[in-house]
Amino acid sequence: METSQHWRLRKQRYALVGEVCPHCESKIFPPRDICPDCGEDAREMYQFSGRGEVYSHTTVYQAPSGHAENVPYPVAIVRLEEGPLVTAQLTDVGDQPIEIGTPVEMVTRKLGADGERGMLVYGYKFRPALVER
Amino acid sequence: MRPVSIVGTAQLPVQATTQLDLRQLGAQVVRGAMQEAGVERVDALFASNMLGDELQGQKHVAALIADESGLEGIEALQVQAAMASGSAPLRMAYLAVGSGEADLAVVVGVEKMSEGLAAPALSKALDAKEVADGATLISKNADLMRLYRKRYNVPEDGFVNFPVVAHHNARNNPNALFKDMNVNPRTVMKSRMIHDPLRLLDCSPICDGAAAVVLSPAEEARAHSPHPVRILSSTVATDRFRVGDRPNPLWLEAAHKSALKAYRLANVHRGDIDFFEVHDAFSIMACMQLEAAGFADQGQGWHLAEEKRISLRGDIPISTMGGLKARGHPIGATALYQVSEMVLQLRGRAGKNRVREAKIGMMSSVGGAGSTVITHILGI
Ligand SMILES: [Zn+2]
Numbered sequence: 122m123e124t125s126q127h128w129r130l131r132k133q134r135y136a137l138v139g140e141v142c143p144h145c146e147s148k149i150f151p152p153r154d155i156c157p158d159c160g161e162d163a164r165e166m167y168q169f170s171g172r173g174e175v176y177s178h179t180t181v182y183q184a185p186s187g188h189a190e191n192v193p194y195p196v197a198i199v200r201l202e203e204g205p206l207v208t209a210q211l212t213d214v215g216d217q218p219i220e221i222g223t224p225v226e227m228v229t230r231k232l233g234a235d236g237e238r239g240m241l242v243y244g245y246k247f248r249p250a251l252v253e254r
Numbered sequence: 255m256r257p258v259s260i261v262g263t264a265q266l267p268v269q270a271t272t273q274l275d276l277r278q279l280g281a282q283v284v285r286g287a288m289q290e291a292g293v294e295r296v297d298a299l300f301a302s303n304m305l306g307d308e309l310q311g312q313k314h315v316a317a318l319i320a321d322e323s324g325l326e327g328i329e330a331l332q333v334q335a336a337m338a339s340g341s342a343p344l345r346m347a348y349l350a351v352g353s354g355e356a357d358l359a360v361v362v363g364v365e366k367m368s369e370g371l372a373a374p375a376l377s378k379a380l381d382a383k384e385v386a387d388g389a390t391l392i393s394k395n396a397d398l399m400r401l402y403r404k405r406y407n408v409p410e411d412g413f414v415n416f417p418v419v420a421h422h423n424a425r426n427n428p429n430a431l432f433k434d435m436n437v438n439p440r441t442v443m444k445s446r447m448i449h450d451p452l453r454l455l456d457c458s459p460i461c462d463g464a465a466a467v468v469l470s471p472a473e474e475a476r477a478h479s480p481h482p483v484r485i486l487s488s489t490v491a492t493d494r495f496r497v498g499d500r501p502n503p504l505w506l507e508a509a510h511k512s513a514l515k516a517y518r519l520a521n522v523h524r525g526d527i528d529f530f531e532v533h534d535a536f537s538i539m540a541c542m543q544l545e546a547a548g549f550a551d552q553g554q555g556w557h558l559a560e561e562k563r564i565s566l567r568g569d570i571p572i573s574t575m576g577g578l579k580a581r582g583h584p585i586g587a588t589a590l591y592q593v594s595e596m597v598l599q600l601r602g603r604a605g606k607n608r609v610r611e612a613k614i615g616m617m618s619s620v621g622g623a624g625s626t627v628i629t630h631i632l633g634i
Contacts, residue, residue, distance in 0.1 A: 151383060157499065176498075177404075179396035179449040183373040185385045196388045198397050198498050206498030208384040221404050232387065244387065 135229055137245060139205070141167035150205040171227030172250065173201040178211065178219055187233040187242070199225055199247050213248035224250040255352040257472035259482035260632070262291030263594040265465040268431040268582035271368035272462040276306050279364045280319030283466035283590075287360060288323075291468040291478040297356035298329040300343030302363040303586035304336060308378075309370040319362055329356070335490075336379035337535065338621035339363070340589025341628035344467070345488045348630075351469045362466040363587035372460045376585075379622040381496050392457065392536075394497055394623040396449035399538040402504055403451065406553035410451075414439045415559035416537035417455045417579050423566065424576025426606040429591070431461050431582035456537040458577075463584030465591045481601045486520035486614070486631040489513075495625045504553075508627035509546035509618060516629040522614055524548045527631070529571040529599060529609045531592040531617035534578045543618055544570070546627075571609050574599060592617045593632070600634045 139150035142163035147156055149163055156163040178197035181188070188194070195211040197219070211219060212230050225247040232244040264286025266272075266279065274282070280301065288296065301316035312318070320330035333342040340363040347359040377390040402408060421437035424430035437455065445454040468478070475482030491511035494500045500507065517524060524547065534540035541555035549570050550558050558564050564572045575581055575595040578588055596615045598604045609615075614633040620626070 157494070177397035177401040179393050179400065179452070181388060181390055181393050181449060183390065183392065183448075184388070185374045185377040185390050187386070188388055191388075194388060196393050198503075206496075206503070208387050208389045208496075208498060210388045221401065242386070 135244065137169040137171055137201075137227055139167050139169055141165050148203040148205060150201065150207055169201050169203055173199045173225055173247070175219060175221055175223045175225055176200040176206055177221055191233060195219065197247065210246045211248065212246040217249050219249070226250045256354065258348050258351045258469050258485045259472040259475035260467050260485065260593065260597055261470045261475050261478035261482050262287040262289070262293070262468035263466070263597050264290060265429050265591055265594045266463060267429045268461050268463040268584055268591070270431065270461055272366065276303065276310060276312055276315055276364050276366060277318045277322040279366070279462070279464035280315065280362050281322035283464045284319060284323040284325075284360050284362050287466040287468045291470070293358055293468065293478060296325065296328065296358040296360045296468065298347065298350050298359040299323070299325060300347045300350075300359060300361050301330065301332045302339040302343045302589070303332065303365060304334070304339045305365060305367060305372065305375050305585060308375040309372065310366060315364065319364070335619070335626045335628065336621035337376070337533070337585050338589070338619035338626045338628045339586045340592075341619035341630065344589060344593065344630065345490060345628060347469050348485050348488045351471060357471065357474070359469045360466055361469065361590060362464070363590040364464040365584035365586040366462045367460045367584060368462050384496060391623065392449050392452065395536040395538055396452040398497065398503065398542070398623070399456070399536070400451050402538060402541070405504065406556070408556050411439060411443055412556045412560060413456065413537040413541065414442045415562060415564070416534060416540050417442050419559065419562065419565050420534060420573040420577040420579035423574055423607055424580035427575040427581055430576040430580055431459055432576065432580045435580070452536065458535045458579050458583035461582040461584050463582060463587045463591065465587050465594050467590060467593050467597075483597045483600045484633050486522065486633045487516040488630050489515040489519065490626065490628045491515070492626050493624055495622070497623050504542065506542045506546040506624045506627065508624055509543050509620065512627045512629040513547035513616070513618070516616065516631050520631040520633070522631065526614050527570070527616045528612040529574050529615045531574065531596060531615065532572045532577065533618050533620040534573050535583055535620065539620060540572065542624070543620070544572070547616070547618070566607055566609060574604065574607050574609055589617065589619045593630070596632050600632060
């Protein structure tokens, strides 16, 4: 993989770096270089805050490859405060009930093992927000 | 385009597991459908299979099945659209015969999910980036069901009649996986929680199966069959790939677009549809397709089930021979089962499950969580 591309992927995975469309100001995640809203080029990097709320969620018992050792685990669609919906696992949930609308924030955690190479893969998860907003 | 008819069908009973391999499964139904059509040779074969690569280590099934069927040298292609795969080669065969490129075409779907792990393989219909973050096809449907229930205030048992009606209808289908199973609302609500709030009986089963149909130009159809069934329209539409990228994740825009186009091309109104073979892989998907095709307003689709308006005597019968839920959902073969069942309905040969005076039926196939939707309208 080309180094700059690799770097971009790392940024997406660890830090929720997406893009902002210079034409219509749409916030884009994950980055895709063409704005889905207006169809123009969108290559300006944009750092998402990592704050959002649970849009919907479930618990996975039958995992895709690389996640078999983690089941059961909670996975959610999170609405970032900037707008986009992202899929991510929930973590540090404790006894707190997760509901649609629960405020969450991004953290970096181990996601699972890369199926073919057995390497640990790190990325973003979301946990219930520690500070009330 | 010249009009196209279905002149032969064949289906094997859906089973939890079969000893036959993909080429044997395919050849049996290809020969069965050709026999029913009274033809020894066809010009083209279009095949569907989603998981063979993953579970059997087998790609290239169209040429494989053509060879096993004794159709040496024939044009044979596999067409893919994830869980909508069965309808993709049906559309290609329709285009081939309709355009005059082929005079006779056979469409075959095969799937063997009993070997290996089907669930992770099915998740590959999603964006791999989301799967890397832990999502699965089932988790996406669970997300949608939870969101739907919350947004539209649906009680916990609000979807219960989707599986109940499907299982009821499967009891009179000798090819249904669950033909011997009794399911009532209590059975559904007591079934195991799979991905909360999805219960086992909200999900279609893992199974093996194969089905095939033969197409010919409508003007020659009666030479092959005393009761040909016309393909009135064939459409496909796509949506934003990821559920989260859609303006309203609870709205299946691809199902809406393909249904509207299918009505227009078939020159029918929604009210003319006598029954609808929906892609009820999950109760929530059946509900959202009914809304997308215009049979209910947004947020109201579940009432069609609650009030049993989806049953055989209701105003929009669905899953009339058990649907994906109870006949079974051997992925690549599913749409060919749907077509075969619709042909039975339209010929008045669906036995106890006959939809009275059925003249026009619609079927849909959904790839992923609604990224691809293929719609066909059939009629006599
Ligand atoms: Zn834009």
